[in-house]
Amino acid sequence: MESPEHRAEPSFDATSVRRLPIEFTGSGGEYFRIWIVNMLLLLVTLGLYWPWAKVRRLRYFWGNTLVDGDPLDFHGEPGQMFKGWALVGVLFLLYNWAGSVSALADVVAFVALGLLWPALWRSSMAFRLGNTSWRGLRFRFVGSMREAYASLLPLFLVALPLVLLGLWVPDEPEAPAPDWVGWVFLGVMALAVCVLPWLLWRMKAYQHRHYALGPLQTDFRASVRAFYGLVLKPLGLVLLLVGLAVGLVVVQLGTGLEWPGKEMMGALAIVPLLLVLLVVFGVTPWWTARLQNLVWTKTGNSQMRFISRLSFRSMLWLSLKNGLLTAITLGLYWPFAAVAMARLRLEAVHIRSIVDLESLLAADHQRPAEAAGEAAGDFFGMDVGL
């Protein structure tokens, strides 16, 4: 084909490259109806209906995601998901309870969760992939438990000192913490910001290297450098704006005026609000679009690959429209927003393949089915896959 990627990818033979589009055929009106009925049943059952609601939602979104004209199908069973949900609920309660008992119990709970977390993370992906099929074939997640632990270990090591520091901060607000606590805290935070892009890269690499369908398994070729760019650009922008705001105050003071008057203070109070708005309405769509493009365009193998071309402009426009209409309608627009967002993000992706995706053969048929991980992903707001 004619695009520049082609020249950079010698493994693609121009004569036999096929382009498989991804379409999303869901409608906001229909999802609205599913959503309202789900909400009603959730309320009537005091939340126990949740796994059934979730299966209906996923089946609707999966069934309307057409890859090369054929839909995905979600196979998860609500009964099984209910068990996972209950298990994670208990874990979550235990964790919160431990935090309220004592600082030491909090640390113990954190370590325990840290030990359990990679397993839950892995099984959530195994569950989601293993319960998704296309053209009669089940997807698989083939990442091993060991690698899951290895890829999350640095994250755990960065977070642990922060939790441990909590032990030294005295409960009495009267007695100030020793000076070094503040410095260590700052140091660890700085370290966290520095290694965060790398940690994110490790997580994404683990996920995207282990998606499989039939004999095909994906690889992940994004560089760590690209992730640094992704994190540092918006961070730099926010820091620049904060710096400007602080600079403004300093100039104001430096020119010999009095301590800022009421109007000035009012203006200053708006600055954090503007920053929040900027982050929510500007940085988030930018980040979502760039991360999706980076992660998916670098996912594939020598026979097939994904290409994602999600534009920041369309993401920004849609987020603004969705946010505004959802606010105006007191949340009733939400299902329409979710459908529009899914359409935009999915249809920005297509697949290029030199193998005939019509003649894949299933690998040995395993059915990974740990619903607890899936529920964990929900509870802690983790994004799984696209």
Added chain:
Amino acid sequence: MWAFEAVTAMHTSPRRLAVRYFDGRSSRAQAAVAWLHDGELYVLGPTVRLSVPAKQVRWPERTQRGPRVARLPEGGSLQSVDPAAWDAWLREAGRGDSAVVRLQQSWRAVFASLALLVLLTVAGYIWGLPWASREVAHRVPDSVEARVGEVVLAQLEGFTRPSQLTEQEQRAIEQAWEKVLAAHRAAEAARGVVLRPTRLLIRHSEDIGPNALALPGGAMLLTDDMVRLLQHDTRVIAGVLGHELGHVQHRHGMRMLVQVSVMGAASSLLWGDFSGILATVPLWLGQAHYSREAERESDAYSVQVLRASGIPPTVMVTLFERLALFERCGDEVLKAPAPDSPPSVPPAAAACKAPAPTGQGDEKGGRWGLGFASHPANEERIAFFRAAAR
């Protein structure tokens, strides 16, 4: 399977549907025909001929959009070529939609569901939640409430100091309150009610102004400024403490805690899908609303306390007048009264020398306890205490 041809030859009447069959081992589709007969699903294609009980098939739910995929027990699946024809085929074979699907596919039913949803939410919010939190709060063991009380007290100690009143002044208040409490306790005991344990803490605070708070676990906090605002009038102070005692007896602190937790869980369940900011709005509204209810309950309790020791409930009118004065004039009101002035100067007449800067009054008393914005309007409460005196 040996009789497949023989059996299928007999099925002349059932409608046959063109489908795509996937065997679950290869991604290649086969054009096939499917029909339902006598509770069995038959599939016939170039390399497939099978029959399975229709009950064992995972039939897809009817939607407007998207193809249909039915999953067969052995891992194969059927995919629709024409969703409309598929739906008609199943309808003809007598496989109806589930109740949920019928609801989902009708706009009328969806709007009815929405109305019901709103109705249930409002009803749960107005009646269900207060009821549930009262029930839960009354079942919380005293030891747990005491622990919660300690935590809250420890936080409060952060912005309170020991009282700056003289020991004499403090003792006068404590003794007067002991007397009122004893009379009230005796009256309650006669009705077979045992009072929850309480203790009175008099504290100085720069932050919360003239105020009185009831904490979970039974501690009642009275600020120096409140004592000064009421000009050491122990009868009015008894009314204020009676009000706080009402909070303690009704376990309002625990109820609030339970409510906030339940509201938090419920709203994150309902709206968590969308946004964290939106999720906190009902929480915040709920708090303000329920504390109004609690204040009314405690006002009524205060009247009981005052009556038991023969103090007319109208003394509470003084409280609101002094609070109003404080809102207008600020800290000036808190200065010791002229020794010759009667304990409660008609405050409406008293003009402040320098009106407090706008907003100061709100800030001083606006955040906590008695001055909290969610209290029923003062006029309403004054009328209540006046009526109680009759």
